[in-house]
Structure formats: structure tokens, C-alpha cells
Amino acid sequence: MPLDLSMMKPEPFPYPVMMRSALHPKSQPSREEGWCGRLGSVCGALQTLVRQCREKAERQKMVMTVLSVAGACAFGLVAVGVFWLAVEMDNSDLQASKSSCSIRP
Structure with a gap:
């Protein structure tokens, strides 16, 4: 006789189960931040890079x-x-060719 699993009911898990997304939520910018928050960090990194390049130059x-x-x-x-x-x-050449006892006229 085949085993019928449809009749079996699972027991409830005694502890609360949290989904992975609840444990590690993705960082979403708030509505006030929007793209400005993300672009601000990118712009800050670019400004730092430009400043370092200028200092090196x-x-x-x-x-x-x-x-x-x-x-x-x-x-x-x-x-x-x-x-x-x-x-x-x-x-030196001039001194050597000049005689020591030259008489002036």
C-alpha cells in the first residue's frame, strides 16, 4: 500500500521565524534622501580623488x-x-711670453 502524505499535517515551529531580508535589510535611501544621498557619497569620493590628483600634480x-x-x-x-x-x-701664455727684464722706451 502506498504511503499517502496528504493526510499528514506538519507541526508548527515553536520559535518565530525571521526572513533573511528582515535580518539583513538592504540599505534603501529614505524618500527625503533619494538619489541625493547616493550621489553625495559618489561626489564626495570623486572630490577626494580629484584633490589627491591635484596634490600629486x-x-x-x-x-x-x-x-x-x-x-x-x-x-x-x-x-x-x-x-x-x-x-x-x-x-699663463701671456705671462710666459713676456720677458722679465723688459725695458720701456
């Missing part, structure tokens, strides 16, 4: 300025050094 600009000034100073020192060396060599 300013640091890079400052580094480039410092390096440009250092390069210009180094070039100036080398140019002055070469000029000084040329003058000293020319002066």
Missing part, C-alpha cells in the same frame, strides 16, 4: 621646478668654470 610640479633650478645652477657653474679656465690659460 602640485608635488610633481614643485619637484620639476627644483630640478630645473638645480640644472640651471649647475650649467652656470660649469660655464663660469670654463670661462675662468680659458682666461687663466690665456693669462
Whole structure:
């Protein structure tokens, strides 16, 4: 004889059952917030990202300025050094060709 399950009635569960959606409700913005609440957080994140990019660009600009000034100073020192060396060599040649006992007329 086949078992007829339609006659069996389940016993009620003795504890209250909560649905998963009641345990972990999705965060829904209130009617007052609407899209402004969601967009506000997105805009805040974008503003933070833009501020960080600007700070990074300013640091890079400052580094480039410092390096440009250092390069210009180094070039100036080398140019002055070469000029000084040329003058000293020319002066040495002039002193060597000049006689020590020259008589003026």
C-alpha cells in the first residue's frame, strides 16, 4: 500500500521565524534622501580623488621646478668654470711670453 502524505499535517515551529531580508535589510535611501544621498557619497569620493590628483600634480610640479633650478645652477657653474679656465690659460701664455727684464722706451 502506498504511503499517502496528504493526510499528514506538519507541526508548527515553536520559535518565530525571521526572513533573511528582515535580518539583513538592504540599505534603501529614505524618500527625503533619494538619489541625493547616493550621489553625495559618489561626489564626495570623486572630490577626494580629484584633490589627491591635484596634490600629486602640485608635488610633481614643485619637484620639476627644483630640478630645473638645480640644472640651471649647475650649467652656470660649469660655464663660469670654463670661462675662468680659458682666461687663466690665456693669462699663463701671456705671462710666459713676456720677458722679465723688459725695458720701456
